[in-house]
Amino acid sequence: MVALTGTTERPVIRTRVRGRVRPWLTAYALLLPSALFLFGFTYWPVVQVIRCSLTVRGFRGAAHWGLQNYARLFNDRHFATAVVNNLIYAAGTIIPSLVLALLFAVALKETTRLTSVLRTLVALPMLIPLVAAASLFAFIFLPNAGLLDHYLAKIGIAETNWLGDPSLALGSIIAITVWKNCGYYMLFFLAGLAGIPQDLLDAAKIDGAGPVQRFFRITLPLLGPTLAFVLVIATLNALTQVDHIIVLTQGGPSDATAMILFYIYQQAHQNFDVGMASAATVVSVGFLFALSIVSLRSLERGIHYET
Amino acid sequence: MRFQLALAACLLTGAAHAATDIDLFFPVSVQGKLANEMARLVEVFNKDHPDIHVTPVYSGSYDDTNLKTHAAIQAGKPPAVVIMSANFVREYVISDEIVQLDPLIEKDGMTEAAFMDQFWPALRLNATEDGHAYGVPFHNSTPLLYYSVDAFKDAGLDPDHAPVTWQEWIDAATKLTKHEGSTTTRWGLMMPGTYDYCGWITSGLAMSNGGEFYNTGYGGEVYYTQPSTIGAVRFLDNMVHKAKAMPEGVTDTNAVTTAFFQGRAGMMILSTGSLSFVRDNMKTPYRTAFLPRSLVNAAPIGGASLILPKGNSPERQAAAWVLIKWLTSPEIAGGWSRFTGYFAPRIAAYDLPEMKTFITAHPDAKVALDQLVYARGWFSTYNVVGVRKALEDGVQAVLSGRATPEAAMAKAQQEADALMRPYVEQTALKVPE
CATH class of the missing domain: 1.10.3720.10 (MetI-like)
Structure with a gap:
């Protein structure tokens, strides 16, 4: 916030650039917590399930990739x-x-x-x-x-x-x-x-x-x-x-x-x-x-x- | 003031925490008030052992307990002690997730053989593997024939003479069956045909019919297509479709006991673990008898053993071993047996005066004990639940009149073989070239 108040006297162009960057950052910062949960608890398990479905594991055998499942x-x-x-x-x-x-x-x-x-x-x-x-x-x-x-x-x-x-x-x-x-x-x-x-x-x-x-x-x-x-x-x-x-x-x-x-x-x-x-x-x-x-x-x- | 009290309490519990914390997973599979009794027992143990603190964790049915134990082991937080269905122990040995008990037994100055000699011989098969101890029998059961005295009298049968052979059994069942128009007001025989029970009873009949049913020494073979098993399934088929003395299709445990209590079933097959439940709920006189025999007297054991999953610290393991020895001591084992109806695995339990009084007062419990002489191991294989289900799907199809015993068992064997295949390929079929 201190940095923001200090920028008011700077040239117009620079403010505009910052003006474009800031909402972008804020939006993502606000989305970040939900995104973390979404990735951690929804997308990551989906990836895991797909990975498991492609991993072929026999008894005591080494696991390998394939469509056998x-x-x-x-x-x-x-x-x-x-x-x-x-x-x-x-x-x-x-x-x-x-x-x-x-x-x-x-x-x-x-x-x-x-x-x-x-x-x-x-x-x-x-x-x-x-x-x-x-x-x-x-x-x-x-x-x-x-x-x-x-x-x-x-x-x-x-x-x-x-x-x-x-x-x-x-x-x-x-x-x-x-x-x-x-x-x-x-x-x-x-x-x-x-x-x-x-x-x-x-x-x-x-x-x-x-x-x-x-x-x-x-x-x-x-x-x-x-x-x-x-x-x-x-x-x-x-x-x-x-x-x-x-x-x-x-x-x-x-x-x-x-x-x-x-x-x-x-x-x-x-x-x-x-x-x-x-x-x-x-x-x-x-x-x-x-x-x-x-x-x-x-x-x-x-x-x-x-x- | 209150704050100070709280602080003092914290300090006190803090001091008590020098004790080793262990957890005990326990299932409750048969009807009864077992969970409360288990909590009471653990409280007594904790009071007697200030250096150990046990937390009992109720973990659902036998199958749920198995699932939760596997999950906990894989998550790296294995429970210290589990009361595990006795036929799952072999799978834990195969997957190397269970502590071998021989070193703990030897530390107490005993040999493995001497330790196991304290338990009824029939129980040793499911507690040991290749001469090493992996489980300590905790509470055990066998299938038992329960019959109603009133129904026997009504059908002109002598309640002092329970059916002993399969011939007498099917005759008695036919006589006990009563029709009123198109409805059957009393069935001669009922048995739970749902998963788990169905396989257990079928294995008992196959063993009585002279069979082995499964390879007791190796977890990769079952004998579903052998004459002994086919004959057993054919007998059930005859009971339903020829004698018409047992209801068609699958009946669950609730329906069986309800019918027996209401006088709508003359006989039922149920676990000895349900003895207390039947005693509390049956209003008219009933008696128990051995599972009738075809060629030999035989009954599989059921119930559970105490096991130590791998991955615990030596302190926790030592504390767990103390708990196991305490739970299987003659006094505790005897008390638990009287409370539940399971028989006590510890032979010495029956030398205690209170146990002698109990057996004299309850002849139904004595029958269960006497049958132990003929008891066999509980079938256990690699992938045992699936292997069991393959058989049960077949038996259920026969009970429903949808398949012949031969065809159903051929299919069951094929499915069971496929389920055990990965293990068999890495063991019996992996030979030097």
């Missing part, structure tokens, strides 16, 4: 199963929870005493941590003694092994996820709906548009940005939520509920195969990154942003 990964039947399961899981959770969330949002759009209570009820699962929700569902899904089988028995449906039958386990996991996420997505849609001008809807009404027409011609197109955002969030969730699998099935029975993230965990911590785990991370994150860009781009093209 990727080759092993693509030949691994468990990885293929995890990818297929994850795709089913993604489709099975994203579509129903988005449709349900949108239905709830439209139905509970008006604020009355009843709808506020109902909104809270729908959004409630969002407040429960996934681990706790999974522990609750462990009891709900208990064959015969659980809540679900107890009531199903009253309508004559026999004991079902919800989590222990390979053909049902993934469906049960999907059901929990839809229950858990739907209310969360509803909140986004409610916010989106609040942003749609009422006069547009009124004008359409006067012109004789029915509720269905109004929904598909006005509400849905104007919800485009919200939809795009929620879709990306839901896609990320489908790949990054793993708590309920760890609590309920450990990927079983017979790999029926193994997902990519759980596969990475198994490779890294059960088989101590860091190379495979890193390769799987690189592949899945790369895929997700590409998917996000493509989906955001293509969705944005068809979206009406208000100006």
